[in-house]
Amino acid sequence: MLKNMSIRKRIMVILAVVYIFSMVAVIGIGYSLLQRDTEREAAEKTELFISSMLANQQYMAKFVRPDLKELTKDVYFPEASVGAVMLVKTAKLLQEQYPEYILRVSSPNPLNQENLSTSFEERIIAGFDNGDYKKWQGFTTRNGKSFYAAAVPIKVRKGCIWCHDTPEVAHPDMVAEYGDTSGYGYEEGDIVGTRIVYVPTDATKALAMTKLAYLGGTVSLLFLIALIVIDRIIIRSVVKPIENIVDVAGDISRGKMDRSFDVDTNDEIKLLADAFNRMKVSLEKAINILKR
Ligand code: HEC
Structure with a gap:
């Protein structure tokens, strides 16, 4: 199922699952600690x-x-x-x-x-x-x-x-x-x-129970912030560059050889763009040979 999703969706689904497990753990552990607290206080x-x-x-x-x-x-x-x-x-x-x-x-x-x-x-x-x-x-x-x-x-x-x-x-x-x-x-x-x-x-x-609700609320808020930040990062450093590469590759396949694969980061996407640029050069050479 995950395989058919976009990277962005896949990461969101994984984060959501992590969130659910974390909440269950936080609520479970928090509840038993508070229960012990209540009992200790009452016993005193x-x-x-x-x-x-x-x-x-x-x-x-x-x-x-x-x-x-x-x-x-x-x-x-x-x-x-x-x-x-x-x-x-x-x-x-x-x-x-x-x-x-x-x-x-x-x-x-x-x-x-x-x-x-x-x-x-x-x-x-x-x-x-x-x-x-x-x-x-x-x-x-x-x-x-x-x-x-x-x-x-x-x-x-x-x-x-x-x-x-x-x-x-x-x-x-x-x-x-x-x-x-x-x-x-x-x-x-x-x-x-x-x-x-x-x-x-x-x-x-x-x-x-109020303490537990605050705890759950804080964890949820932190997750929400993490979710938004991670989503932004994915869009900026994965989705956009890949869309750009797809766009350029489309143009090149239609003969617009003046375009090149540009990436402003220095990561795996950059390696991919460099490889495509090298491929474009080879392609140009091959086309030139064929033309002659
Ligand atoms: C001088 C008489 C007297 C002595 C001695 C006495 N009691 Fe009582 N006891 C009473 C009275 C009167 C009550 C009722 C108190 C009330 O109005 O709630 C009572 C109440 C109780 C009660 C509460 C239940 C009830 O009957 O209303 C218990 C249990 C009890 N006594 C046990 C004892 C024990 C154990 C001792 C010995 C350590 C003892 N008593 C010695 C007169 C006595």
Whole structure:
């Protein structure tokens, strides 16, 4: 197919094919690099979020809870002593500032039904339970929006039991607030839930797509400029000189011996023109011999 095309067309077709392959490569490689970027950025954010929440919890366990036990023996005040309660409440405060971020203390068997795990969270908790992983992170969607999520398991310790064992054992105020049907039956060592952070990725993904579009646009522009420049060069240094040679050869074949093959470059076309000029001289000599 290429053989039947003019040189100019042939080079344009080849350039177009190179362009298509380059675009596929640029978009493919760019996409995977940006995807990695998005994931790294989201992972850093979730990491930061979880760490600050954990630091809060550690603060409570280290500096508040021990003294509180001394000061307020047997008083039911979970806001100051229970990690899960503090996490749920601070998460709500945080969400006022960052409404798109979600932090959940989720359990398939919760005291507070707001903490009931979704089917996605339930699968992750089951994975923790089966020992498939120690923590989970990856992309997911929630209410049609895309998020990067990071989850760690919540394991029952001895100190949890008195509230989460049976409604009879738990503090009556707690049972009055949360009821006696869900959130009980914990046993030491059980995985009862997950602490999970969702960081939105729609905005970062859109940004990545914009970057990709700019990259594709730049490559296309460069190719277009290259195409125009190469086309000019081909016309000037190949097409025109050859057309000129064809024209002169036509005239000479019709007997106009005063014409000669002139090329102002110093390349293969020049060699061709020189060869034609030598041929013309020989031709003239032969004609002169014949005439005589
Ligand atoms: C003083 C009682 C108390 C203790 C001790 C306690 N919790 Fe809770 N826990 C609660 C209350 C109250 C909630 C409900 C918080 C809310 O309103 O969202 C809760 C919520 C949770 C939740 C979220 C799901 C749900 O039930 O709403 C998990 C998971 C949880 N606790 C696990 C634990 C673990 C693990 C421990 C031990 C490290 C523990 N709890 C110790 C009272 C307690």
